[in-house]
Amino acid sequence: MGGLDDLYQELILDHYRRPRHRGELADPTISVDQNNPLCGDQLHITVRLDGERIAELAHSGDGCSISQASASMMSDVVVGHTTDEALEMIEHFRQVMHREAQADEDRIGDAIALEGVNKYPVRIKCALLSWMALKDGLLTRQADRQEGR
Amino acid sequence: MTPAVDIDPRALRAEFPIFTPVGDRAPLVYLDSAATSQKPTAVLDAMDRYYVETNANVHRGVYELADEATARFEAGRDSVARLVGATRDGTIFTKNASEAINLVAWSWGVRNLRPGDVVMVTEMEHHSGIVPWQIVAEITGAEVVFAPITGDGQLDLAWIEMTLRDAPVRILNVVHVSNVLGTINPVADIARMAHAHGAMILVDGSQSVPHMPVDFPDLDADFLAFTGHKMLGPTGIGVLVGRPEILDAMGPFLGGGEMISDVRTDGSDWAELPWKFEAGTPPIAEAVGLGAAADYLRHIGLDRIRAHERELVAYAFDALSEIDGLAIYGPRDPDLRGAPISFSLPDLHPHDIAQLVDRQRVCIRAGHHCAKPLMRTLGVTATARASGYLYNDSHDIDALVSALQAARSYFAR
Numbered sequence: 001m002g003g004l005d006d007l008y009q010e011l012i013l014d015h016y017r018r019p020r021h022r023g024e025l026a027d028p029t030i031s032v033d034q035n036n037p038l039c040g041d042q043l044h045i046t047v048r049l050d051g052e053r054i055a056e057l058a059h060s061g062d063g064c065s066i067s068q069a070s071a072s073m074m075s076d077v078v079v080g081h082t083t084d085e086a087l088e089m090i091e092h093f094r095q096v097m098h099r100e101a102q103a104d105e106d107r108i109g110d111a112i113a114l115e116g117v118n119k120y121p122v123r124i125k126c127a128l129l130s131w132m133a134l135k136d137g138l139l140t141r142q143a144d145r146q147e148g149r
Numbered sequence: 150m151t152p153a154v155d156i157d158p159r160a161l162r163a164e165f166p167i168f169t170p171v172g173d174r175a176p177l178v179y180l181d182s183a184a185t186s187q188k189p190t191a192v193l194d195a196m197d198r199y200y201v202e203t204n205a206n207v208h209r210g211v212y213e214l215a216d217e218a219t220a221r222f223e224a225g226r227d228s229v230a231r232l233v234g235a236t237r238d239g240t241i242f243t244k245n246a247s248e249a250i251n252l253v254a255w256s257w258g259v260r261n262l263r264p265g266d267v268v269m270v271t272e273m274e275h276h277s278g279i280v281p282w283q284i285v286a287e288i289t290g291a292e293v294v295f296a297p298i299t300g301d302g303q304l305d306l307a308w309i310e311m312t313l314r315d316a317p318v319r320i321l322n323v324v325h326v327s328n329v330l331g332t333i334n335p336v337a338d339i340a341r342m343a344h345a346h347g348a349m350i351l352v353d354g355s356q357s358v359p360h361m362p363v364d365f366p367d368l369d370a371d372f373l374a375f376t377g378h379k380m381l382g383p384t385g386i387g388v389l390v391g392r393p394e395i396l397d398a399m400g401p402f403l404g405g406g407e408m409i410s411d412v413r414t415d416g417s418d419w420a421e422l423p424w425k426f427e428a429g430t431p432p433i434a435e436a437v438g439l440g441a442a443a444d445y446l447r448h449i450g451l452d453r454i455r456a457h458e459r460e461l462v463a464y465a466f467d468a469l470s471e472i473d474g475l476a477i478y479g480p481r482d483p484d485l486r487g488a489p490i491s492f493s494l495p496d497l498h499p500h501d502i503a504q505l506v507d508r509q510r511v512c513i514r515a516g517h518h519c520a521k522p523l524m525r526t527l528g529v530t531a532t533a534r535a536s537g538y539l540y541n542d543s544h545d546i547d548a549l550v551s552a553l554q555a556a557r558s559y560f561a562r
């Protein structure tokens with residue numbers, strides 16, 4: 001049973017039961033949808049930027065405990081940071097999920113609790129869903145700005 | 150017709166090596182046969198013997214070994230044809246059920262559908278019965294419409310009849326048994342309606358042929374698609390059964406060796422049925438294995454398997470309803486449904502359910518089950534699904550129920 005306790009850590013269940021930053025921003029700078037083709041889960045993320053800083057972020061949609069907790073943890077950790085810092089955090093989390101790096105709490109906060117997910121190939125997608133959605137949104141915006149849109 | 154002798158799943162399990170106990174590991178509770186079934190020794194041995202004793206390419210060699218290989222391959226076809234009452238020239242080997250449906254969509258659909266024509270699928274169709282038609286509709290300008298389901302998870306026959314009357318429907322793709330709801334659809338009635346309005350019908354038998362008597366002539370359908378790996382056979386092989394006169398009139402699907410009678414620089418002629426639709430070296434060992442699976446199923450008796458699963462479903466309904474808040478999708482009446490049982494718990498996501506019950510080695514499915522339009526109709530993104538077969542019994546259901554209860558208390562801790 002040790003294995004599953006590793007997957008379903010107390011901190012994960014806590015974020016699942018009491019998700020932080022849940023909802024939808026009324027006037028977002030960035031709005032992205034992402035779905036998990038595996039299970040059909042859908043995630044909606046809205047971000048309000050203040051210059052290059054993430055002032056507010058909200059997530060909504062359906063998902064399993066892992067994807068919901070992960071979205072909550074990510075929201076907690078990226079708010080207040082610049083978009084470039086957030087992209088670095090996302091990259092670090094991606095590496096942790098693919099076992100390319102050891103989880104660093106300073107970089108991804110509570111999401112270090114998700115490290116154990118990397119032993120469950122199918123669930124990695126659940127954990128990454130929100131991070132990839134945010135990355136998508138941030139990169140699309142950066143590209144748009146470079147093209148002067 | 151009541152079967153003479155009941156199935157004894159415990160005894161049958163001895164014929165499926167995967168259920169062999171391993172050390173002190175908990176016994177395997179396999180409730181995901183709608184995704185793929187386990188394989189009996191009879192099938193594994195037949196495939197093994199093919200490679201060990203007679204491996205050679207089929208239909209080509211003049212030496213004895215090649216004749217023997219061809220004989221076993223074609224005997225596999227005969228066994229499959231016999232299982233569903235089909236003719237051998239109307240029994241085509243494909244890669245799986247998906248390819249069987251694609252064969253009809255491309256060979257018949259692309260050449261016959263015109264702008265404005267209608268292809269009718271159903272809201273409970275597997276993606277395999279939807280996407281090929283969407284692709285072909287895009288090419289031909291035809292339209293794909295979805296027959297709706299009623300509140301208790303059955304097809305709305307009045308809607309189908311009305312649409313057949315009012316719209317230029319050329320073909321219907323109807324799942325015989327829903328892999329999500331378990332609903333057994335009255336495909337013979339639908340076939341009669343279709344034919345009365347000049348439409349053809351393809352029945353997706355992926356979840357019916359393995360589990361109940363299916364007789365192709367009785368269905369009155371034009372095509373029947375099913376897949377080897379869900380009926381005790383290997384992966385890599387599926388079947389399209391069709392009316393020979395219709396298949397004969399259809400152009401080929403994939404081109405290559407085997408499917409031609411002559412190839413010239415100015416064109417080619419096609420082989421006879423069924424080989425016209427089997428390009429390249431076929432899945433030979435798989436056909437042998439599927440033949441063995443068909444013989445095994447016939448030996449046990451599909452009517453007995455159906456009766457057994459009906460009881461299992463009735464038992465599962467009672468047992469599952471003891472779990473607070475558990476909702477089951479699809480018809481309530483066990484007479485109206487096959488083996489798959491989709492359910493949800495209000496406080497647990499299907500992914501978490503499937504992960505947690507695996508602690509007790511209970512294997513169930515979680516997700517959209519390749520039926521996203523149906524998920525939308527049901528208003529969910531995913532369900533959990535338990536699906537039994539001839540080797541499951543009430544102990545497996547009890548194990549599921551207790552694992553579900555344990556999952557729940559684990560999350561509530």
Ligand SMILES: Cc1ncc(COP(=O)(O)O)c(C=O)c1O
Binds near residue numbers: 183246247278356519
């Ligand atoms: C009803 C139904 N149709 C089609 C398929 C597709 O079978 P295959 O993936 O073997 O082509 C399945 C299995 O997933 C099914 O349940």
